[in-house]
Amino acid sequence: MIYWKKIAFILFITAALTGIAAGQEDPTRVKARLRVLAVEQAVPAAAITAVGGFAGDRIKKNKENYLKTFPIDNYIRLIEARNFTEWDWKKGEQPGKWLESSILTATRTQDPALKKEAHDMYDRILKSQAPDGYVGITSPSVRTPEKPLRGMDAYELYFLQHALLTAYEVWKDPKGLTAAKRLGDYFESYRTRAGRILALRNARPGQ
Secondary structure, three states, X not given: OHHHHHHHHHHHHHHHXXXXXXXXXXXHHHHOXXXXXXXXXXXXXXXXXXXXXXXXXXXXXXXXXXXXXXXXXXXXXXXXXXXXXXXXXXXXXXXXXXXXXXXXXXXXXXXXXXXXXXXXXXXXXXXXXXXXOOOOOEOHHHOOOOOOOOOOHHHHHHHHHHHHHHHHHHHOOHHHHHHHHHHHHHXXXXXXXXXXXXXXXXXXXXX
């Protein structure tokens, strides 16, 4: 009995202190003002003129030894051919990753050669987009209404859609936004269709 009385007393004191704290504001906290704005503001890539230190050195080396030497043509051809049927994420993810990185890097560093290559690859991607909005590497033979995406498509095309949106944001090219929207419509169309097919299969006779 004494034990429960102690518990009740502790709960009473806790509730009372909580009520006091809620009803009395600390004047020093009321007067305080945030020194940092709560809203984040994007920094345009072109506004970053230099990056020093270890990070700057790595960024420079990545541009010269990776972006400018990467055989991106081989991977763009996979999108243009669109006959890939394997389960291999290492190929389908490369176009989007390379394009977005090259757009941002070429803009920040004012590298004309990298900018031209990025534009060339970008134009080829846009031209290869299918009428239904698909713009990946997977063969139509393995994309059906029930399974409109190869297993790794959603992962791979996430990067490509990012790159198309980056082209719109950085280059101010509306074709990038249009292509990204069409790809999004492809996802949404088949998501809705797949849901309907699943619902029909699960429906019982008479319902």
